[in-house]
Amino acid sequence: MEVSRHWRLRTQRYSLVGEICPNCGVKLFPPRDVCLECEAPAKELFTFTGLGEVYSYTTIYDAPAGFERYVPYTVALVKLAEGPLVTAQLTDVAAEDVQMGMPVEMVTRKLTEDGPEGMIVYGYKFRPISLTA
Amino acid sequence: MNDTQNSLMKTDKPVGIVGYGAYVPRFRLPASEVSKMWTGGTGGVPIQEKAVNGLDEDVVSMSIEAARNALNRAEIDPQLIRAVWVGSESHPYAVKPTSTIVAEAIGAVPHTQAADWEFACKAGTEAMQAAIGFVGSGMARYALSIGMDTAQGRPGDALEYTAAAGGAAILIGSAAEAVAIIEASYSFVTDTPDFWRRAHAQYPSHGDRFTGEPAYFKHIMGAAEALLTGLERTAADYQWAIFHQPNAKFPERAAEMLGFSKAQIQPGLLSPRIGNTYAGSAVIGLTATLDIAQPGDLILMVSYGSGAGSDAFSFRVTDHILAVRDRAPKTEEYITRRQLIDYATYTRYRDKLKMA
Amino acid sequence: MTNVSIIGIGQTEVREHWDTSLRHLAWYAIEAALDDAITTDIDAIYVGNMLAGSLSRQDHLGALIADFAGMRGREAITVEAADASGAAALRQAVLAIQSGLVQTALVVGVEKMTDQTGSAIGHALATTLDQDYEAVQGATPAALAALMMRRYLHTYGLQLADFAGFSINAHRNAAHNPYALFRHPLPPERFAAGTLVAAPVTLFDQAPLADGAAAVIVTHSERAMDMSPHPVRIAGSALATDTLALHDRRDILWLAAAAESAQKAMRHAGITPAGIHLFELHDAYTILAALSLEACGFAPPGQGWQLARDGQIGLDGRIPISTFGGLKARGHAGGATGVYQIVELARQLRGEAGECQVPGARVGLAQSLGGSGGTAVTHVLTIDNFQPPFSAQADRF
Numbered sequence: 012m013e014v015s016r017h018w019r020l021r022t023q024r025y026s027l028v029g030e031i032c033p034n035c036g037v038k039l040f041p042p043r044d045v046c047l048e049c050e051a052p053a054k055e056l057f058t059f060t061g062l063g064e065v066y067s068y069t070t071i072y073d074a075p076a077g078f079e080r081y082v083p084y085t086v087a088l089v090k091l092a093e094g095p096l097v098t099a100q101l102t103d104v105a106a107e108d109v110q111m112g113m114p115v116e117m118v119t120r121k122l123t124e125d126g127p128e129g130m131i132v133y134g135y136k137f138r139p140i141s142l143t144a
Numbered sequence: 145m146n147d148t149q150n151s152l153m154k155t156d157k158p159v160g161i162v163g164y165g166a167y168v169p170r171f172r173l174p175a176s177e178v179s180k181m182w183t184g185g186t187g188g189v190p191i192q193e194k195a196v197n198g199l200d201e202d203v204v205s206m207s208i209e210a211a212r213n214a215l216n217r218a219e220i221d222p223q224l225i226r227a228v229w230v231g232s233e234s235h236p237y238a239v240k241p242t243s244t245i246v247a248e249a250i251g252a253v254p255h256t257q258a259a260d261w262e263f264a265c266k267a268g269t270e271a272m273q274a275a276i277g278f279v280g281s282g283m284a285r286y287a288l289s290i291g292m293d294t295a296q297g298r299p300g301d302a303l304e305y306t307a308a309a310g311g312a313a314i315l316i317g318s319a320a321e322a323v324a325i326i327e328a329s330y331s332f333v334t335d336t337p338d339f340w341r342r343a344h345a346q347y348p349s350h351g352d353r354f355t356g357e358p359a360y361f362k363h364i365m366g367a368a369e370a371l372l373t374g375l376e377r378t379a380a381d382y383q384w385a386i387f388h389q390p391n392a393k394f395p396e397r398a399a400e401m402l403g404f405s406k407a408q409i410q411p412g413l414l415s416p417r418i419g420n421t422y423a424g425s426a427v428i429g430l431t432a433t434l435d436i437a438q439p440g441d442l443i444l445m446v447s448y449g450s451g452a453g454s455d456a457f458s459f460r461v462t463d464h465i466l467a468v469r470d471r472a473p474k475t476e477e478y479i480t481r482r483q484l485i486d487y488a489t490y491t492r493y494r495d496k497l498k499m500a
Numbered sequence: 501m502t503n504v505s506i507i508g509i510g511q512t513e514v515r516e517h518w519d520t521s522l523r524h525l526a527w528y529a530i531e532a533a534l535d536d537a538i539t540t541d542i543d544a545i546y547v548g549n550m551l552a553g554s555l556s557r558q559d560h561l562g563a564l565i566a567d568f569a570g571m572r573g574r575e576a577i578t579v580e581a582a583d584a585s586g587a588a589a590l591r592q593a594v595l596a597i598q599s600g601l602v603q604t605a606l607v608v609g610v611e612k613m614t615d616q617t618g619s620a621i622g623h624a625l626a627t628t629l630d631q632d633y634e635a636v637q638g639a640t641p642a643a644l645a646a647l648m649m650r651r652y653l654h655t656y657g658l659q660l661a662d663f664a665g666f667s668i669n670a671h672r673n674a675a676h677n678p679y680a681l682f683r684h685p686l687p688p689e690r691f692a693a694g695t696l697v698a699a700p701v702t703l704f705d706q707a708p709l710a711d712g713a714a715a716v717i718v719t720h721s722e723r724a725m726d727m728s729p730h731p732v733r734i735a736g737s738a739l740a741t742d743t744l745a746l747h748d749r750r751d752i753l754w755l756a757a758a759a760e761s762a763q764k765a766m767r768h769a770g771i772t773p774a775g776i777h778l779f780e781l782h783d784a785y786t787i788l789a790a791l792s793l794e795a796c797g798f799a800p801p802g803q804g805w806q807l808a809r810d811g812q813i814g815l816d817g818r819i820p821i822s823t824f825g826g827l828k829a830r831g832h833a834g835g836a837t838g839v840y841q842i843v844e845l846a847r848q849l850r851g852e853a854g855e856c857q858v859p860g861a862r863v864g865l866a867q868s869l870g871g872s873g874g875t876a877v878t879h880v881l882t883i884d885n886f887q888p889p890f891s892a893q894a895d896r897f
Contacts, residue, residue: 025248066651067647067648067651067654068650069642071643072698073622074622075626076618076619078638080199086639086643087647095748098639102200103170119209119249121200121201122636122637123638131204131236134637142473142477143473
């Protein structure tokens with residue numbers, strides 16, 4: 012049963028907490044401690060707004076264990092407003108309605124569960140921005 | 145106790161609602177689908193349609209979105225919240241709080257209280273009642289109460305037409321920052337077994353017509369009349385009222401018995417369009433009403449939870465409502481954002497298919 | 501710098517070997533390679549494998565296979581780099597021989613996919629992704645390929661059908677390969693009706709996973725002539741990495757590790773893409789075939805697909821690929837795939853490819869990718885007496 016590996020990522024999963032490089036200013040998600048661009052140490056935390064747009068997407072019909080009950084589901088590369096790409100499911104949208112460049116916002120949803128008796132894993136997904144304010 | 149005026153629940157420090165947020169998932173199951181499945185389409189239906197949570201939604205995820213809406217309206221530092229209380233009868237874990245997950249997600253941890261509440265359909269207002277006391281006693285600057293459910297209804301049962309998903313988050317703080325000041329509240333409970341779910345049962349059981357007169361109406365009237373008497377008010381003093389809404393008929397009749405018009409309960413009467421959201425039912429009626437209320441309006445809210453009891457609240461809307469209202473999606477937006485599903489899809493989304 | 505040559509090759513059929521265990525599969529390939537070479541004197545064994553720990557609950561393959569192959573006591577380890585494990589194992593063998601500490605090395609790639617069924621295989625494959633930030637979102641290898649493909653189609657205004665040529669070519673070539681999983685042709689109309697796996701990727705864009713093992717024996721080139729009638733030289737060898745997660749790439753349509761390792765390997769061999777006669781590339785997905793052609797310098801970015809459209813990837817084309825069916829039709833045997841590519845290139849350069857023969861093939865390129873391109877291993881193979889057009893640069897091998 013997996014417990015600590017999900018728990019330790021809760022701030023990333025719930026709140027999109029990444030990092031900002033103090034050297035070149037690039038914003039990093041997922042956090043990686045060494046800047047992807049300039050390879051300087053980057054440990055300063057940065058919370059992303061959760062706004063972005065669809066950079067690419069796919070609808071999955073053949074799912075690995077833990078995801079069968081969600082088929083078909085859509086996984087996207089979301090380009091966050093602050094720069095980085097993030098791999099995340101799209102939710103609250105039918106596969107045929109997804110468009111490249113579609114504006115999306117972060118929501119917190121159930122990602123998977125560790126079997127019927129294990130931990131429920133919650134984390135970020137993105138959905139089209141349709142509600143106001 | 146006969147001296148209801150002195151028994152009104154009032155805080156030492158004036159408190160109010162400083163932020164509020166609703167959540168309704170986007171799927172809708174028309175009641176006609178249930179009727180078609182179980183009565184060949186011959187039976188009458190209690191509502192038009194009910195809200196159904198998607199595969200990746202539960203009380204945790206729904207509470208998080210409602211809480212974020214409440215925080216966006218209040219514009220406060222979540223670290224100042226000293227209690228996160230979630231009332232539901234659909235907590236995803238039997239043991240492990242929903243509230244700690246919600247508190248973590250909104251950034252309220254670690255210097256906070258967190259707990260899950262359970263009292264059938266009034267678990268949400270029970271949490272709210274406690275939050276009022278927490279802030280009103282000076283123990284906390286802000287306390288977040290949530291009523292949220294993904295309600296269970298046994299296939300073919302009368303409750304399957306209405307048992308729905310949704311709810312709201314109500315952030316309690318000082319009256320000075322409030323969008324609605326809490327004038328007083330009143331709680332009324334007895335041991336009345338009208339509806340229950342045993343510890344490991346999948347679906348609730350209920351007493352059919354026993355849920356009406358000796359249960360819903362007795363407690364709603366008991367709490368509402370005591371509150372109104374204590375405040376020396378009548379229905380005519382209020383612009384709006386919300387009664388727990390297991391269907392459309394019960395709250396309409398309760399309103400009538402207390403002298404409220406259909407117009408007064410109309411903004412908060414959501415059950416015909418989203419169903420009975422159980423612990424969310426009264427509070428989401430409140431958020432819908434706050435979305436349209438004007439400064440100075442008085443609002444009465446009376447919840448009902450089986451087992452049984454009611455919490456009644458009297459609110460006075462402040463000028464601040466106008467500044468705050470548009471900072472998060474309104475209840476109505478969630479209701480109109482809808483995707484119809486059929487009964488087959490519903491059984492899949494609600495895990496009613498036997499897979500093993 | 502020591503030159504390294506291949507003196508023995510062996511392979512099993514790629515298929516569902518229900519009655520054959522992982523260790524037997526490996527042994528059958530080793531046995532064939534030992535028969536092919538004129539030696540049984542092996543100093544070290546490098547096992548390429550991707551998923552045995554997950555699918556067969558068997559790790560520690562070095563000792564297992566050395567023992568089972570009757571080579572108890574010999575130095576033996578497993579090399580893991582997702583789908584590129586087999587090629588990475590060869591890379592380790594090359595380094596070992598060049599170090600001078602190992603005379604003759606056996607490389608065996610083996611994968612046993614059918615010890616598990618259903619979604620367990622997908623679950624195991626997802627271990628090649630970033631678990632914390634890709635797999636947890638339900639992403640799969642096919643999903644990452646689909647994300648690249650959708651972006652490619654969008655960027656260059658293409659359709660799925662524009663990729664049909666890759667799969668059709670692979671099936672056409674596999675028809676003549678007795679070791680191939682799919683030996684039937686793939687008509688264009690069938691490609692167009694492919695079942696969606698991860699839209700837009702269909703079953704016909706995706707290489708089928710199956711069991712298989714392939715082995716090669718390598719030694720110093722100076723000794724090779726005594727140990728094989730037709731040694732094949734490893735004229736270039738390089739391994740490079742990119743970000744594990746697709747979302748961390750500067751450009752998701754540029755396989756940086758593939759480009760880096762190809763450039764290094766070709767520079768070492770003293771050759772450019774113009775001098776390559778055939779290319780066994782990593783066509784786990786049609787999009788990866790197009791992107792590999794671009795990364796390795798056979799087409800500018802955005803134009804790799806045109807080589808398939810224009811018939812340039814056939815056996816008589818400008819740059820033949822998947823000459824025995826590639827991953828798509830020979831079948832993708834996970835960590836064995838990179839060794840299959842080497843075996844097939846060797847057969848081409850030895851002139852033993854039969855109906856699959858690329859006429860006059862003297863220089864071949866093999867490239868194996870791990871995951872979505874996080875690892876790329878490139879080898880340049882030549883006939884033993886090949887003189888490169890440029891001076892080989894062996895300073896940083």
